[in-house]
Amino acid sequence: MTIKEKQDEIIADFSFFEDWMDKYEYIIQLGKELPLIDEAFKTDDKLIKGCQSRVWMHAEEKEGKVLFSADSDALITKGLVSLVIKVLSGHSAEDIHNADIYFIDQIGLKSHLSPTRSNGLLSMLKQMKLYALALKTRHQLEK
Amino acid sequence: MITQEQKEITKLDVNKIRIDFPILNTNIYGHSLVYFDNAATTQKPNQVIDSISDYYKNYNSNVHRGVHHLSQMATDRFEEARRTVRDFINAESEKEIIFTRGTSDSINLIASSFGKAFVRKGDRVLITAMEHHSNIVPWQILCEDREAQLDVIPIDEKGELIFEEFEKLLDSDVRILALPYVSNSLGTVNPVKKIIEAAHSHGVPVLLDAAQAVQHIPVDVKELNVDFLAFSSHKIYGPTGMGILYGKEEWLEKIPPYQGGGEMIHTVTFEKTTYNELPFKFEAGTPNIAGAIGLDSALKYVTNLGIDSIHIYENKLYQYALEKLSSIKELTFIGEAKERAGAISFVIENTHPFDVGEILDKQGIAVRTGHHCTEPIMDQFKIPGTIRASFSFYNTKDEVDRLVLGLNRAKQMLL
Numbered sequence: 368m369t370i371k372e373k374q375d376e377i378i379a380d381f382s383f384f385e386d387w388m389d390k391y392e393y394i395i396q397l398g399k400e401l402p403l404i405d406e407a408f409k410t411d412d413k414l415i416k417g418c419q420s421r422v423w424m425h426a427e428e429k430e431g432k433v434l435f436s437a438d439s440d441a442l443i444t445k446g447l448v449s450l451v452i453k454v455l456s457g458h459s460a461e462d463i464h465n466a467d468i469y470f471i472d473q474i475g476l477k478s479h480l481s482p483t484r485s486n487g488l489l490s491m492l493k494q495m496k497l498y499a500l501a502l503k504t505r506h507q508l509e510k
Numbered sequence: 511m512i513t514q515e516q517k518e519i520t521k522l523d524v525n526k527i528r529i530d531f532p533i534l535n536t537n538i539y540g541h542s543l544v545y546f547d548n549a550a551t552t553q554k555p556n557q558v559i560d561s562i563s564d565y566y567k568n569y570n571s572n573v574h575r576g577v578h579h580l581s582q583m584a585t586d587r588f589e590e591a592r593r594t595v596r597d598f599i600n601a602e603s604e605k606e607i608i609f610t611r612g613t614s615d616s617i618n619l620i621a622s623s624f625g626k627a628f629v630r631k632g633d634r635v636l637i638t639a640m641e642h643h644s645n646i647v648p649w650q651i652l653c654e655d656r657e658a659q660l661d662v663i664p665i666d667e668k669g670e671l672i673f674e675e676f677e678k679l680l681d682s683d684v685r686i687l688a689l690p691y692v693s694n695s696l697g698t699v700n701p702v703k704k705i706i707e708a709a710h711s712h713g714v715p716v717l718l719d720a721a722q723a724v725q726h727i728p729v730d731v732k733e734l735n736v737d738f739l740a741f742s743s744h745k746i747y748g749p750t751g752m753g754i755l756y757g758k759e760e761w762l763e764k765i766p767p768y769q770g771g772g773e774m775i776h777t778v779t780f781e782k783t784t785y786n787e788l789p790f791k792f793e794a795g796t797p798n799i800a801g802a803i804g805l806d807s808a809l810k811y812v813t814n815l816g817i818d819s820i821h822i823y824e825n826k827l828y829q830y831a832l833e834k835l836s837s838i839k840e841l842t843f844i845g846e847a848k849e850r851a852g853a854i855s856f857v858i859e860n861t862h863p864f865d866v867g868e869i870l871d872k873q874g875i876a877v878r879t880g881h882h883c884t885e886p887i888m889d890q891f892k893i894p895g896t897i898r899a900s901f902s903f904y905n906t907k908d909e910v911d912r913l914v915l916g917l918n919r920a921k922q923m924l925l
Binding site for chain 1 (some may be wrong): 538539629861862864865868869872894923924
């Protein structure tokens with residue numbers, strides 16, 4: 368699935384929820400289920416500090432695909448982080464760098480991307496894109 | 511303790527009061543709003559909103575300048591606001607009331623101007639471990655600039671100042687003590703009268719950050735004998751961008767102006783400028799006229815309800831909230847000082863404050879989560895932040911019950 372298809376799938380999943388609480392139950396469940404990051408990577412150099420909650424992010428490239436893992440100390444953030452990973456992980460650096468991430472807005476959680484909210488999710492997305500850009504640039508130089 | 515005299519104070523009619531605050535009828539995600547973020551900012555009554563709109567509609571004009579009718583009218587109302595503030599905190603003279611942009615601005619003014627006049631290399635400035643960042647950073651800037659030392663009076667696990675430690679820090683090198691009357695994150699009410707007396711016995715002047723006090727408890731600068739006091743209009747039902755600095759006239763005369771510009775000058779030549787008299791010496795540029803007029807209405811509103819009645823009502827509500835919140839067994843209060851007002855901070859075992867705050871929001875309940883601009887306190891209690899519910903006289907016991915229900919729901923979802 369492309370990044371766009373994955374996002375559309377999430378939007379379709381969320382369209383079944385009738386009220387906010389159901390939506391949150393689902394996001395929290397995602398947050399609870401996934402062991403997102405190897406404990407060894409929960410170090411300060413992987414930490415994206417937000418005012419409200421913290422996010423750790425690790426990225427590596429395997430066989431031309433970028434693999435992300437991440438975690439957060441807040442469950443709702445963690446649930447959203449897992450969705451972002453589902454969307455972006457496993458794609459090429461080029462695709463990740465060019466991706467338009469619209470699903471967070473569409474499922475009604477835009478506030479999580481507000482800079483004043485500062486919960487680490489926005490910074491994490493920026494970091495992911497930066498990592499992809501760095502990889503992409505390196506690949507171009509290697510060619 | 512409620513005295514006989516207090517019993518005679520009029521009881522607040524909260525249902526009637528709530529009609530004055532149009533925003534309280536708002537629906538949030540299909541729920542009626544429960545606003546428990548009053549320590550961040552209070553809502554505004556129609557009386558305040560109307561007075562601001564009346565100014566812009568009917569007599570908008572610059573103050574202290576024009577000979578024309580509108581300017582005179584604006585000036586009269588602007589200066590009336592100063593007298594209202596003077597009476598509200600029982601200052602000696604309106605010369606002692608400086609209009610600023612807010613508490614932070616007031617503290618910055620003193621740190622800068624008092625600092626220039628009195629703080630030298632090797633001197634010390636005292637603050638407490640329960641400061642809002644606004645009462646830390648201006649003094650840090652001053653101390654760095656002057657090569658002075660910033661000392662911090664510690665607090666205990668209950669969130670109370672350790673008085674013996676304070677006394678140990680007091681000596682002749684201390685130039686000024688700055689502390690909050692009421693802590694914004696712990697709700698602690700400091701025994702300021704006793705603290706001011708102790709500071710004065712060593713010749714140390716005191717600045718009180720009263721941002722979380724004036725809206726909850728009667729504040730009398732003469733009785734406190736405080737040297738400087740700062741508060742914000744928007745936390746006492748007035749508009750944002752407006753604040754007060756009270757200073758004893760003798761101190762304000764001794765310190766230099768803060769910013770230069772119009773209004774604060776007497777005469778200007780390229781060689782030398784002489785400054786205007788108090789309070790204008792500290793008010794450079796066109797002031798926040800609408801802000802002053804709005805604050806005037808806000809203070810009149812509060813006075814009309816009676817700050818004593820407010821104090822009694824809010825205290826009862828606070829005690830009720832403590833009792834109800836205690837029923838949640840995973841809940842731990844952060845800050846358990848004997849004397850508290852305004853805010854209750856807590857955490858819920860194995861949950862992140864941010865998650866709890868977000869689930870409360872979706873139930874129409876507005877609280878604040880995070881470190882509340884008091885990171886050193888959070889470090890002391892070794893927590894990332896708290897959930898803070900802060901109260902006003904327009905809040906009710908029913909709303910407290912909704913908070914408890916909302917917290918139980920959050921707990922159920924998160925644990």
